[in-house]
Amino acid sequence: MESSPQFAARMKRVTPSDIMELLKTAGAGSYISFASGLPDPALFPVDELRLASDHVLSTDGGAALQYGPAEGYPPLREWIAKRLNNRGLRVKEKNILITNGSQQALDLAARVYLNDGDAVCIENPTYLAALQIFDSCAAEYRTVSQDDDGMIVDDVERSLSTDCKLLFALPNFQNPTGRTLSAERRKQLAAILDRSGTVLLEDDAYHDLCYDGPTLPPISSLTTIADTLYSSTFSKSIAPGLRVGYLCGPEHVISRLTQLKQIADLHTGSLTQRIVHWYVTEYDLDAQIEKLRAVYRSKRDVMLSALARSMPESVRWTRPAGGMFLWMTLPESIDGRALLGDAMSQGVMFVPGSGFHQNQQGSNTIRLNFVSAPADQIVSGISILAKLIKSRC
């Protein structure tokens, strides 16, 4: 026999996720976890979804269990299109592709545009699983720095003036930093995109989790010429285990994405799409979102207060206006991964920030999820972290 068959070259660029490995560990013990990307399961509308599933299977079981169109369940696509018009996106059903959560939306979008070696402009740091997608496409990176108002626009303009295929942006309550791109910068970015012709991939997974002030318009709603793809999901507002998200874009792009989706897995689940559709039409999604906002806002404030009380002056952190994550910058001498080892031995977990960066930056940063743990655990977990950090300062 010959030697064992070789994996494809792309597999060299497919590497395990720190976060997923951490989640596995977390499943095995009892930690105060600031590590996960999990929403609080106590807030899932379980009873309503149970009734929705019962209704769908009672009244439309044959179709809910049958194969369906690759684009997704038409009434759900129509509902999403209407909802996005309220966000300023002038779109119709034909502009919507239903995906298995926004992870698949990003993966399909990357694969429809990126050849090996194409440049992608990203915020640094940015969403780790998006980096894994772009890595798997052998992307080259143009990185953009951030301040408290999000991406530095001059950096973007410089990046897009080179040959750059895609700008990946997470303007609302970015994962991992919790930062929000200001209204003024959204306009500036839209103008740059219109001039450059670069494709925008706008990830708005956290859109509904807004705790302070008005929701700002998507960058996609401010462009007039550029091709834009806008992705979001029901994972944060309803529940991630249903795996229902979507991509919104120009019809000719959605058409090509749909062909790729069909090859990838034929279509997103017929039953789960109908459960989501029945839930959003029959129940009060906005009330559910208000409930999430109230609880998560309160948890964020618990964490911010605990940090203010206990952290040494040399530590800085963001004050997210929404989302699930807060970003902490430690003194340069403290390594996030080393700190994690100590923290885990004291029962606290978080995600070191280096994995969200390109080029080994961010070794002194960490990401803290403020929505998963109960409030009392947030207080005690932050207290443990503060003591550990002080002992290293």
Place this chain on the structure above:
Amino acid sequence: MESSPQFAARMKRVTPSDIMELLKTAGAGSYISFASGLPDPALFPVDELRLASDHVLSTDGGAALQYGPAEGYPPLREWIAKRLNNRGLRVKEKNILITNGSQQALDLAARVYLNDGDAVCIENPTYLAALQIFDSCAAEYRTVSQDDDGMIVDDVERSLSTDCKLLFALPNFQNPTGRTLSAERRKQLAAILDRSGTVLLEDDAYHDLCYDGPTLPPISSLTTIADTLYSSTFSKSIAPGLRVGYLCGPEHVISRLTQLKQIADLHTGSLTQRIVHWYVTEYDLDAQIEKLRAVYRSKRDVMLSALARSMPESVRWTRPAGGMFLWMTLPESIDGRALLGDAMSQGVMFVPGSGFHQNQQGSNTIRLNFVSAPADQIVSGISILAKLIKSRC
């Protein structure tokens, strides 16, 4: 602004599926359809799945709606592993990756192994959506002819003696031909694979839909050295709209496939995996399969009788021992696509066979689904087809 952004080169190889386009047309009118790949929705265990969903959400709602592990729901993986041991595969939970139906299983398997230009050995004709997957990977093809016992083994040996990365085989009730690979040829193929070191990708989506004789052992169960991936699904035995299938393979390959799955869409739906698991443990899957077999066997016999009564002598067709499809070879002068135009004008649909072939072969072949239409429609549809064919002979 520059010209509109270019799609990735791979998109040149991503083309619409004839079948999916046909299905869209079929949705718009009322046809006697032999075209679809749809199982009969009247046989879905709707009430049991409704109760399963109710149970899962009542007792385990938090986890059923939360993110889950990329590999899939552990109890379902364990159940599948046990089930596959009954098929002769010596595997454990760690050898199973849950996917969104077997379409995703095939897509992930192709992407984990294939570089652009790698050779894939396929049956000619073969499953159209698998060709689309391999096309998207820029595969080169080595084609293998078939007779009533399935793949011609000498053809396979010749193909694998060249530099061939993957053998894609559909040994049970092949889509599109309905043919079954004989027991003797399975052994011969396994020996060839052990010698060549080629990876086997064995698609056993129709395993449970066996109407005559014993179920033969998977090729994967007969190899001793070769790397083999075996895919199957609950789409045919329970319901396709749940989108739950799986891949089974060596642990080091499943581990890499899991990383690719995580990038693709994080994981398969937590709720639907639990619904399937509760259904298979609490209800009687084997009784459900027996019910499917009885109805589908009877429909197959209705179609075979109708064909024997009405078709001219110059037409040949397969006599499938299972599955959903029957394959018809028309006189060489009759083009399947042209026949389809006439048939649709008389209210009958099927899929022309050319799309299942490489190299523009099979223009005089067609695929007939014998499980979707009611028995009386099968009789009248075949009668219409026979008249059309006779008028062209």
